Amino acid sequence: MANAGEEVYLSLRKKFKGDLLRRGDAGYEEARAIWNGMVSRHPALIARCADVGDVQTAIGSATEAGVLTAIRCGGHSLAGFGTCEGGLVIDLSRMRQVAVGPEARRARFAGGCLLGSVDVETQKAGLVFPAGVVSHTGASGLILGGGTGWLTRRFGLSCDKVEGFTLVTADSSIVRANAKENPDLFWALRGGGGNFGVVTEFEVRLHPLTAVVLAEGLTPENDIRPLLEFWRAFMPDAPHDLKWNIDLRLASHAEKVPAELRGKPVASSSLIWTGDPEAGQKYIGPALSHCSPASVRSSVLPFLKLQTMADSDFPHGRRYYTKSGYFKNLDDATIDRLLAAVSTIPSSDTQIEFAYLGGEAGQVGADETAFGDRGAPFIMNLLANWKEPSADAGNVAWVRGLFKQLRPAMTPGVYTNFMSGDEQDRVPEAYHERWDRMVAVKSHYDPDNFFRLNQNVRARSA
Ligand SMILES: Cc1cc2nc3c(=O)[nH]c(=O)nc-3n(C[C@H](O)[C@H](O)[C@H](O)COP(=O)(O)OP(=O)(O)OC[C@H]3O[C@@H](n4cnc5c(N)ncnc54)[C@H](O)[C@@H]3O)c2cc1C
Numbered sequence: 001m002a003n004a005g006e007e008v009y010l011s012l013r014k015k016f017k018g019d020l021l022r023r024g025d026a027g028y029e030e031a032r033a034i035w036n037g038m039v040s041r042h043p044a045l046i047a048r049c050a051d052v053g054d055v056q057t058a059i060g061s062a063t064e065a066g067v068l069t070a071i072r073c074g075g076h077s078l079a080g081f082g083t084c085e086g087g088l089v090i091d092l093s094r095m096r097q098v099a100v101g102p103e104a105r106r107a108r109f110a111g112g113c114l115l116g117s118v119d120v121e122t123q124k125a126g127l128v129f130p131a132g133v134v135s136h137t138g139a140s141g142l143i144l145g146g147g148t149g150w151l152t153r154r155f156g157l158s159c160d161k162v163e164g165f166t167l168v169t170a171d172s173s174i175v176r177a178n179a180k181e182n183p184d185l186f187w188a189l190r191g192g193g194g195n196f197g198v199v200t201e202f203e204v205r206l207h208p209l210t211a212v213v214l215a216e217g218l219t220p221e222n223d224i225r226p227l228l229e230f231w232r233a234f235m236p237d238a239p240h241d242l243k244w245n246i247d248l249r250l251a252s253h254a255e256k257v258p259a260e261l262r263g264k265p266v267a268s269s270s271l272i273w274t275g276d277p278e279a280g281q282k283y284i285g286p287a288l289s290h291c292s293p294a295s296v297r298s299s300v301l302p303f304l305k306l307q308t309m310a311d312s313d314f315p316h317g318r319r320y321y322t323k324s325g326y327f328k329n330l331d332d333a334t335i336d337r338l339l340a341a342v343s344t345i346p347s348s349d350t351q352i353e354f355a356y357l358g359g360e361a362g363q364v365g366a367d368e369t370a371f372g373d374r375g376a377p378f379i380m381n382l383l384a385n386w387k388e389p390s391a392d393a394g395n396v397a398w399v400r401g402l403f404k405q406l407r408p409a410m411t412p413g414v415y416t417n418f419m420s421g422d423e424q425d426r427v428p429e430a431y432h433e434r435w436d437r438m439v440a441v442k443s444h445y446d447p448d449n450f451f452r453l454n455q456n457v458r459a460r461s462a
Contacts, residue, residue: 004066005045008065011065015057016047016049019046019094031091034077035136037317038321039083044086047091048091050095051095057172063171068084070082070083071194072090073092074115074140076142079419081194082141095112095200096117102125106206107204108201111200116136119303120304122206123304130150131158140194140202142417144191146191148361153360157364159371160364162189162204163204164178170448174200184437192431198451210303211301211302212300216296217290217291217295218268219290219292224266227267234287241275245355248352250263250264250348256297261295265345319385322419324414325407325413326379338406345398346398350385351385354378355379357377370437376411382399384398424456427457443459447461
C-alpha cells in the first residue's frame with residue numbers, strides 16, 4: 001500500500017494545487033491526527049485539496065493506483081473513518097467557503113466546513129442552519145449521516161434542510177443531486193454517509209433565530225427514576241420549540257456544581273427553548289422541578305454561544321468509544337438497568353446521553369430520506385470519554401456490557417454517525433427496509449466500492 005501511496009504522490013505532485021504531505025514532511029504529524037485519540041494511523045499521503053479540481057485529480061489518481069482512500073472533513077468520525085493506514089487521505093480542510101443569501105434564506109457551503117464556519121456566517125444574517133452541538137465537528141460527515149442538535153425538534157435534521165449536493169463521484173465526474181437531478185442519489189445522500197462520493201458543496205435552507213433560552217439542572221441519583229418517568233411521559237406532547245436532553249453521568253467537580261453532588265451519579269438536564277422566553281417557562285419550570293434547586297440555572301443565550309458551549313467538553317485527542325440505538329418506549333426495566341449502570345461509570349467524563357427526537361424531524365416520512373424511520377424517538381448514545389490508554393479496556397468493556405443489556409429493549413435501527421468502527425455488521429440494521437434501495441444507488445455511483453471507509457454499503461458487484 002505504501003508503494004501505491006507513492007504512486008499517487010508522483011501522479012499528483014505536478015498538477016495538485018493544494019498541499020501534499022508524506023511521512024517525515026513538516027506538518028504531517030499534525031495533519032494525520034483525527035479527533036478520536038483511540039485511532040492513530042499513518043496514511044502514505046495526505047492530499048489537502050485547494051478546490052474541486054484537486055478533489056477530482058486526487059480521486060482519479062487514487063482509483064488508478066487502487067489505493068485505500070479516506071475522506072476527511074472535520075475528522076470527527078467516532079469510528080475513525082477520516083484516516084487510514086498506508087493509504088490516501090483526501091483532506092477538505094482548505095475548502096471552507098460559505099455564501100449566505102439572506103433574502104432567500106439559503107446558503108451554499110463547501111465540503112470542508114466545520115459547523116462553526118457555517119454558524120458564524122449564517123448568524124451575520126440572523127439565520128441558522130440546524131446542525132450539531134459542538135462547533136469543531138465537520139459539517140459534511142454530520143449532514144450526510146443525518147445531523148441532530150439543539151434545533152432538530154424546531155427545524156428538523158440537518159439533512160432535511162439540504163436542497164442540493166454537488167459531489168465528485170468515483171469516476172471523478174462532478175454530479176449534482178437535488179429533487180430534479182439524480183433524485184435517487186439525493187435521497188441516498190440524506191442519511192447515507194460518505195458512500196457515494198465527495199460532496200464539495202451543500203445548498204441548504206436557513207431559518208431566522210439569534211438567541212434561545214438555555215435551562216440546566218442536575219438531578220441527584222435517588223431522584224433520577226422519577227425524572228426519567230416524567231420525561232418519557234412529557235416529551236411526546238411537548239412543543240417543537242422545546243429540546244430536552246438528559247445525560248446520566250458523574251457530576252463534575254466544577255464550582256457551579258453543588259458540593260454534595262460532585263463526583264456522584266446524577267442526571268444532567270439541558271433544555272433549549274427556541275420560542276418566546278416567557279411562554280417557555282410553562283414547560284421549563286416543571287422539568288426543572290426534578291432538579292436539585294441549587295444546581296438550576298437559566299438564561300437567554302446568543303445562538304453562537306449555544307453552539308460553542310460544549311466545545312471544550314469533547315477535546316481533540318482524548319480517547320472515545322461509543323455505541324448507540326433507539327427506543328420506542330423507555331420501559332421500567334430499561335430505567336432499572338440505566339440506574340444500575342450509572343454508578344459503575346468507569347471515568348469521570350463518560351456518559352449515557354439521551355435525546356428525544358420527534359418535533360419537525362418526526363414529520364418527515366420514513367421513505368423520504370435514507371435516514372429513514374424517525375418513529376423511535378428516544379435516541380441513546382453510550383459515550384465513553386477518557387485520557388489514559390491504560391483505561392481503554394475498562395471503558396470499552398463498560399460500553400459493550402451495558403449495550404448488550406439494553407439491546408433487547410431497543411428498536412432495530414441506529415444513527416450511523418454515532419456508531420463505532422467495529423460495528424460494520426449493524427449497517428444493514430441502520431437502513432433496514434431501505435437497504436435494497438441503498439445498495440442500488442451505491443451500485444450505480446460506486447460499483448467498485450472506492451468509498452468504503454464509512455459505515456459501508458457494499459455495491460452488488462464489489
Ligand atoms: C465532538 C463531537 C460532537 C458531535 N456532535 C454531534 C451532534 O451534535 N449531532 C450529530 O448528529 N452528530 C454529532 N457527532 C457525530 C458526527 O456527526 C460524526 O462524527 C460525523 O461523521 C463527523 O463528521 P466529520 O466531517 O467531522 O467527520 P470525518 O471524520 O471528517 O468524516 C466522517 C465520514 O464522513 C465522510 N465524509 C466527510 N466529508 C465528506 C464529504 N465532503 N463528502 C463525502 N463524505 C464525506 C467520510 O468519508 C467519513 O466516512 C459528533 C461527533 C463528535 C466527535
